[in-house]
Amino acid sequence: MNLFSLIGDFSTFFFRSLFISWKIRTTKWRILEQVYYIGIGSLPIIIIIAIFTGLVSIVQTSYQLIGTVPRYILGTTLGRMVMIELGPILTALMVSGRCASSMAAEIGTMRVTEQIDALEIMAIDPYRFLNLPRIIGIFIALPILTVISEFVALICGAVYAHYFLNVPFSVFNYGLTHYFYAKDFFGGLVKSLFFALVIAASGCYFGFKVKGGAKEVGKATTYAVVTASILILVLDFLVALVIFG
Amino acid sequence: MIEVKNVSKKFDSLIVLDNVSFNVGDARLIVILGPSGTGKTVLLKAILGLMSVDSGEVLFDGKSIQAIDESEIYEIRKNIGFVFQSTALFDSMNVLDNIALPIIEHTSASTSEVKDKVTQILEIIGMSGKEKLYPRSLSGGMKRLVAVGRALALDPKYLFYDEPTTGLDPIMRDRVVKLIIDLKKNHAKSGIVVTHDLDTAKAVGDEIYMLKRGKISKLKQIRKEVYNG
Ligand SMILES: Nc1ncnc2c1ncn2[C@@H]1O[C@H](COP(=O)(O)OP(=O)(O)OP(=O)(O)O)[C@@H](O)[C@H]1O
Ligand SMILES: [Mg+2]
Numbered sequence: 001m002n003l004f005s006l007i008g009d010f011s012t013f014f015f016r017s018l019f020i021s022w023k024i025r026t027t028k029w030r031i032l033e034q035v036y037y038i039g040i041g042s043l044p045i046i047i048i049i050a051i052f053t054g055l056v057s058i059v060q061t062s063y064q065l066i067g068t069v070p071r072y073i074l075g076t077t078l079g080r081m082v083m084i085e086l087g088p089i090l091t092a093l094m095v096s097g098r099c100a101s102s103m104a105a106e107i108g109t110m111r112v113t114e115q116i117d118a119l120e121i122m123a124i125d126p127y128r129f130l131n132l133p134r135i136i137g138i139f140i141a142l143p144i145l146t147v148i149s150e151f152v153a154l155i156c157g158a159v160y161a162h163y164f165l166n167v168p169f170s171v172f173n174y175g176l177t178h179y180f181y182a183k184d185f186f187g188g189l190v191k192s193l194f195f196a197l198v199i200a201a202s203g204c205y206f207g208f209k210v211k212g213g214a215k216e217v218g219k220a221t222t223y224a225v226v227t228a229s230i231l232i233l234v235l236d237f238l239v240a241l242v243i244f245g
Numbered sequence: 246m247i248e249v250k251n252v253s254k255k256f257d258s259l260i261v262l263d264n265v266s267f268n269v270g271d272a273r274l275i276v277i278l279g280p281s282g283t284g285k286t287v288l289l290k291a292i293l294g295l296m297s298v299d300s301g302e303v304l305f306d307g308k309s310i311q312a313i314d315e316s317e318i319y320e321i322r323k324n325i326g327f328v329f330q331s332t333a334l335f336d337s338m339n340v341l342d343n344i345a346l347p348i349i350e351h352t353s354a355s356t357s358e359v360k361d362k363v364t365q366i367l368e369i370i371g372m373s374g375k376e377k378l379y380p381r382s383l384s385g386g387m388k389r390l391v392a393v394g395r396a397l398a399l400d401p402k403y404l405f406y407d408e409p410t411t412g413l414d415p416i417m418r419d420r421v422v423k424l425i426i427d428l429k430k431n432h433a434k435s436g437i438v439v440t441h442d443l444d445t446a447k448a449v450g451d452e453i454y455m456l457k458r459g460k461i462s463k464l465k466q467i468r469k470e471v472y473n474g
Binding site: 023110113115117118120121122123124125 | 290293295319320322323325326327329331333334335336337346347349350351395398399
């Protein structure tokens with residue numbers, strides 16, 4: 001399959017999964033299940049990543065800035081970095097590694113063991129049954145995870161600045177809030193919504209298209225994560241161009 | 246009534262179905278015999294619209310599934326139960342949820358009504374008390390029975406069985422055969438049983454067809470020679 005037909009197939013698949021009758025009576029439980037699995041399940045790893053993102057960023061920023069600018073700028077810079085870029089992208093990449101792969105593996109296994117055919121035979125649309133809850137579930141969970149990770153990263157940064165860099169909370173907070181633009185925060189969240197869609201679409205797509213057996217399922221999980229990660233970075237650039245460019 | 250009309254299917258150069266035609270009358274079970282790899286599973290999947298055909302058509306009560314759109318195919322499929330050769334049970338769900346899924350999806354039955362219906366089905370297939378087990382802890386024969394149970398969930402008019410008795414010990418095989426006969430006699434299910442087991446074929450079939458090298462032919466009686474030759 002060449003690149004263009006792949007892109008076409010991928011988009012068709014995505015829209016086919018979304019623009020169908022939602023049958024909300026039964027689908028809502030499956031959406032909640034995914035929100036829980038993606039959201040709660042990813043929380044520990046996201047928090048760990050966020051702690052170190054905050055720490056590394058504050059160390060790097062202070063190394064580059066301290067002595068040249070007022071100290072409150074540390075709060076400003078860290079806030080912007082985390083909200084615009086680091087929070088959304090690191091959260092998305094982590095969730096992609098965790099969820100795009102498990103979606104592809106789960107759906108792919110269902111494909112090779114004919115469980116998807118079984119759904120078809122029961123007149124249950126597998127796009128609605130399998131893809132829709134995953135797409136909506138991650139669309140809800142990822143922005144929430146992103147906000148949590150930004151919050152944790154900023155707290156860690158502030159604590160480090162307070163105790164090790166001689167930048168009291170009040171000064172850090174002044175820099176963070178005085179120069180706060182809503183655009184920074186919401187721009188980051190808009191990104192994470194796009195990231196959510198590509199993670200779920202890649203996971204479901206490569207799982208759905210598996211033909212063969214265990215080896216192909218393995219390949220599908222790799223493709224899903226690689227594709228999702230690349231698309232996340234591409235979209236990051238495009239959205240940045242539109243919102244901040 | 247199901248009418249299969251001149252259905253042909255090939256994979257690259259391999260001709261699997263060559264102008265296959267036959268009918269399944271109401272409350273009748275058609276057996277399709279044939280050696281391994283001749284295309285019995287392909288035939289069933291083609292009839293159900295799970296696999297496209299190169300030419301020909303399949304009519305369910307006069308409606309050609311090649312001529313209608315997806316939502317109409319789904320309507321027809323609510324009247325069909327299919328027991329996969331591989332059973333294709335949902336391995337993330339226990340027996341209860343496997344059987345309950347189509348009921349929950351397609352009816353507005355309350356939780357207790359769904360439970361009652363599943364209990365009733367488990368009784369028919371002789372698996373009462375096994376609702377909490379997962380497919381991984383069932384034997385091959387028990388999985389087959391649950392697969393039949395799941396196919397029964399929506400009280401379909403038609404039942405299709407792909408090799409329902411292959412690989413089972415004689416006792417389990419008798420159980421499955423009795424179940425198939427019971428479903429036809431007492432629940433008026435018609436359909437197709439694909440098998441390469443002659444005893445099963447004789448026991449359940451109203452009519453018996455042989456599929457071989459893409460061609461289908463009706464058998465007057467089954468003799469070992471026909472099968473082997
Ligand atoms: N998706 C496919 N792509 C290519 N070839 C296929 C495909 N499905 C089946 N075939 C081929 O079609 C032929 C018939 O396969 P089928 O599974 O229908 O056999 P069968 O009669 O059901 O055999 P068995 O009794 O072992 O189940 C085989 O030669 C198989 O290799
Ligand atoms: Mg077969």
